[in-house]
Amino acid sequence: MKPIVIEVQGHIPTPIETVFDVFLPIDLSTIMEGYGPLPAVAVVEEQSGAWNSIGDSRIIRLADGHGMLETLTRVDRPTSFAYTLSNLTNILRILVHRFHGTWAFESCSAAGEPPVVIATWRYEFEVRSRLTRPISWLILTRFWRPYMEGALERASAQAVAAFARGSVDPAD
Helix, strand or coil: CCCEEEEEEEEECCCHHHHHHHHCCCCHHHCCCCECCECCEEEEECCCCCCCCCCCEEEEEECCCCEEEEEEEEEECCCEEEEEEECCCCCHHHHEEEEEEEEEEEECCCCCCCCCEEEEEEEEEEECCCCCHHHHHHHHHHHHHHHHHHHHHHHHHHHHHHHHHCCCCCCC
């Protein structure tokens, strides 16, 4: 069965390397705010590795107490990275088996112009059955897309701020 695909895109006035270096290790609790029935990310736990290599994993704990396992599946600095979310414990587990996220970055500024990156964030949801597909589609397009749009805006603001201060370390 074909996955349900949700994709958002934004323009970020920052060099591609900065965007990548901010987005890959970003603290999800600072960008993934709740939207409608979708809870915010509260904390990331049990992270293996530095979160920069294929196979690194972590538990994403949601504000409602539920969680999911996130595993990096591709890292191509500075153009993209991908991950899979599985072992869902929240209501989404009834609708989808797992879902795959991809971030792709493309520099679109000409030589001598200020840097601009097009960031594309895509999720492919593996739906559990043909029976749950219509309700899955409705929930994902109605709530997940705006959830992603807000997170993209907040992540973009962090990248712009990092570029302005000359550091991707949020402690600076």
